[in-house]
Amino acid sequence: MAELTLLSEATDPGRAGLDGIGSAVDEALGLPEGSCDVTWRQCLTGTGTVICLLTTDEAGYPDTDQQTRLHQSLSKALRQSLNQTAVNIQLAVTSRSFTPPLVVSRPIxxxxxxxxxxxxxxxxxxxxxxxxxxxxxxxxxxxxxxxxxxxxxxxxxxRVPVAKIETNARHPRGNKDWPLVGIFAQRGKNRPNxxxxxxxxxxxxxxxxxxxxxxxxxxxxxxxxxxxxxxxYGPRSATRQPQWATELMRDYY
CATH class of the missing domain: 2.40.30.70 (YaeB-like)
Incomplete structure (x- = not known):
């Protein structure tokens, strides 16, 4: 089973629209038809974005391919349900077997x-x-x-698609002249959050x-x-950084 809560400034698309969105989730995650229960909550999200909060019974989280399919399927289903040519969504997935605290921030x-x-x-x-x-x-x-x-x-x-989020190590800016370092050891935009x-x-x-x-x-x-x-709040001691970081930042400002 899965539960999807949609937070949006738009009007509830009705039962048929919600069922269509639920079917899209079922297909993306390989669940039996009718597994996903969808709830629509009309509220201010600040930017017109549809916030999608999905909870599943599966252990862990969908893998990268599933998240990509899920994001694409939700986008398509929401466009059809809302009769819009484009819909911006933010997706958060949790599992009942392991549910970390979920943080939803509204832009100020x-x-x-x-x-x-x-x-x-x-x-x-x-x-x-x-x-x-x-x-x-x-x-x-x-x-x-x-x-x-x-x-x-x-x-x-x-503007960073969910499918482009990095969770491992990579060469900063894809430059193989610079070392392979973890996403938390650099300041790239393709960050988990x-x-x-x-x-x-x-x-x-x-x-x-x-x-x-x-x-x-x-x-x-x-x-x-x-x-x-x-x-x-500035550094209270001398700072240090690797040479690749100095090279990367040389023309930043």
Missing amino acids: ATVVGGRTEIRDDNWAEVSSVIRLDPEQFPAEALSGIEDFSQLEVVFHFD RIGVSRCRLIEVSGHDLHVKDLDAVSGTPVLDIKPYMSE
Whole structure:
């Protein structure tokens, strides 16, 4: 058996639509027809994304191929059920035999302007706006932040497909001249939770808008948290890093 809870700003597509989505899950996971029970909850998700929370009776988690099929099948079924040409989804899978705590984060802001294309280097002087969601927060949520010169920004790499997530070791940027290192020993965007952390310069505050420079996030990126950078949070001892990291970062800013 499997249970799928869908969180969306869209209206419930009805029983026939939910049954179609359930059938797509059954097929993707190789389950008997009718195994997946689907529930729709209409709520604000912040970006129009459909959040898909799947719980199965199977031990462990679906493998990479199953997750890819599941993501594709859900996308197709949701497009048909909602009669839309495109649907952005976020998928989280847990197992009843092993259920770690599930964290669902709602974006607090969105990156506006700056770059639209995804590329690695030359972020220095890129200007953009972090626009706080006015439906969730009054402008006073930013009161006093203008006294800081730098911000720390936590955001979601929402353009990274689930199928592209790395869980093992890889050559940074696919460059075989650099060593094979674990995904947690590098800062690539294809991370298990697709979380990005960056520092940027605060230029101006205007209402719900933070005008910044050097933020390495493209326009439309969902922002999960914003913090003022305080010098006391910097390294308290000398830092070190391997040569490949220095080479990788040479043209980043």
